[in-house]
Amino acid sequence: MVDAALQALLDAPSAWQGSVPGGRGAGPLPAHSDMVVVGGGIGGLSAALHALRRGCSVTVLEAGELGAGASGRNSGFVVPVPARHGPDTLNALLGDAAGPYVRALQQAARQALSRGGPQVVRQGWLQPFAQPPLGSLRHLARQWQALGIDAECVEGQRLGALAGTRYYPEALLFKSGGGVDPFALLHQLADAVIALGGCIVEQCSALNTTVRGQGVTVHTPQGDIRAGRVLLAANAYGTGASQATRRPIGRIALGLGTFSCEDLPPETACLPFSDARKDMWFCRRLTGNRLMTGAFILPGAGGTAAAAGLMSRRLQALFGPGPWSPGQLWAGYVGVTRTGMPVVRQHGPRIIRWSGCNGRGIALSSLMAQRLVDHLMGEPMPTLPQATFNSALLVRWLAHSVIQRDRRRQKKAAMAQPSSFSREIIS
Template sequence: MADPNLDSDRFPPSLWAATTAAAVSTAPLPPGMHFADLLVIGAGFTGMSAALRAAERGSRVVVLEAAEIGWGASGRNNGQVIPAMTRADPDAIVAEYGVEKGEALVSLIGESANTVFDLARRHRMECGAVQAGWIQPAHRASRLGLARSRVEQWRRRGVEAELLGRDRTAELTGSSFWYGGWQNMTGGHLNPLAFVRGLARAAQDAGACIHTRTPVSSLTRQGAHWVAAHGDARVQARRVLIATHSYTGRPARAPWPGIADALLPMRSYQMATQPLPAHLRASILPHDHAMSDTQSDLHFARFDRNGRLVTGGALVVPFGYKDRLRRRIGARVRRMFPQLDGLPLRFEYLWHGDFAVTPDRMPRFAKLDDGLYTWYGCNGRGVALSTAVGAELADVALSGDERGSRLPFSTLRPIAAHAIVERLAIGAMLYYRWKDRRD
């Protein structure tokens, strides 16, 4: 049987697809020539955030999406809104990009969760947005040094990060599984599909034209403009933003060469239990935090508005993933939260999607040509980062002022021997699991 998660004619059978109101009405791009100040290719967090920003500022915006709004990573993730990167901490970002650009990017990341929740509030999105904080507990005592370092780095930049001892961590998580950790109270969680559809609705209300089922067959420079083709339809635009990220080249051909070779798509599996009994719901993440710990084989969890525990994991070998994940993650959840022992735990939803990783875990921003931009490398933190980056990319695309942007632009960085590295990256999970048990 074909995997429904790979079928671009439908949404994967996820919790979000089952509980989210329908998207705004869209249609494929009709034949003929259409004109825009900004053409956005891809209707995920980045594309919809960019379209909203540009349309609100009076620009003519056309969005082309090969499948449906949020069909890729934006509609499939866990929905945690995290204002930090996985491994690229503030000091490392500054070391990579220099003081001026590095600090500007760190500021953008630090504000990114507030950006998401402010948009949800301003546009009255029904997306289950809960800004109750994000916590990163340390899975070993040796990782407490990492927590201290992250708190110190963020505090030095004015972010109210809090270092947590073991007792406080147990109080916030409802478990003594961890050794301590840290939290950022601007973080939280939401229904990501509902959020991206909310962005699309707001962008459409502001005047953006969104066309789904419209894969771009070619993108060419013609004089001072770019022309994107889809069958007998064309869009002529002064500026173009490619926002296809981890799904570049899927389900349609890549709109520009080289992007897919600069990132590694990594599969993440998401799962949701049945609604838990009230007394158990009250004992696990009792303050409604989003939680993801310090393991490379990430242990993460949050609740939806109906009391379902939404979690997941990774597999090296995907075959037979449904049964294997239910056993593996079921046992993991009981280790994290022993109060679940004795409860017949059912994972009523199980789905997967890909996120984009860079080898050094840094986000990358590329000017591909005059008036043509993209970015890649959310590294698992796409809800907050992609939303914040989309608005910034819209600004720089329309102004052409890369130097004045908070984003550090460069050329694409293709990964040498990409096909081999991609295979090795999947297998590296075995090493990371070994390392998690020892570091």
């Protein structure tokens, strides 16, 4: 059960939605396609584009409007490294596959940034550290470089100029990252799909699938479509035929908000940044004097009002007292897994599904889309890091506990060092 206040945020339009006109998915449902993709997010459309480039006919089914899921509601940070992992844990988890995996992610991040669009930031993404890691940050940067990632250590005045805050002593700068308007990116992908002859049908939910003979029938309220192959790319929003994308992942609500301040210095958050805590603090600059930030919305922690308060107090801690006037507030679902890796499942040779981008899906969903389409078209199953199946409830409970513990630690640290940042600011 979702409480009414959270539901209102999940239904509220994001700052991006409406940034470009819609109407790309008005086509009638074809009777047949080589490939049917369920889900019109960045992942589904990237898959469609890749399949079209490989010569398939493609139909994308979207239950709502394009961008109704996380792709139209996210922060637009293009991050070239996986969520919740540093080089050590990646090497331990993936061994020799760690390097190829992160290099492929970095390439996908560069592709997303090359699409451009409004509000694109190509100079990098910052990962600041409130408490620098035990070894030095330079060592961490070298470890990323050894895996082929373009990371460097920044500190002092340079960091202040890039992030616009003196809050953090040190940060890693990933030059292949940045920021996009995710809704605009999504629509660019949709235009490319249509230009190559693909078909997008909005307001058309895949209800279920039947495997028969040499193909799959996808049943929708608008009739049936026969497909050679089906990719379920419905992320944490899966319903009907794609409910299975939701089952193995914990859905965590992440609230986002825009805040404006009259005299915002031009250097404030000129690069998007997300810090290295579990309960990450993140921020990016939008057009005008607006900043965007966010916070996880935890049950029993004061709900949405508390999340909004937390966001503005974080801005105060990072950039000063303001005053910060709240603008838009909305939320979306992030799909998390225990190991931070995605879940892929194959249902016979013709249907495949994946989910679990752990809040870093812009680069990852396009990488997964390409690899899984290749596999559906007969190439060997790619070596993709995968999470083992865990109950969604268990994973959600674990994630909530970790975030709560991190918030308690922050509070304790604030009380121990009242001079560095005030205890009210953390609350």
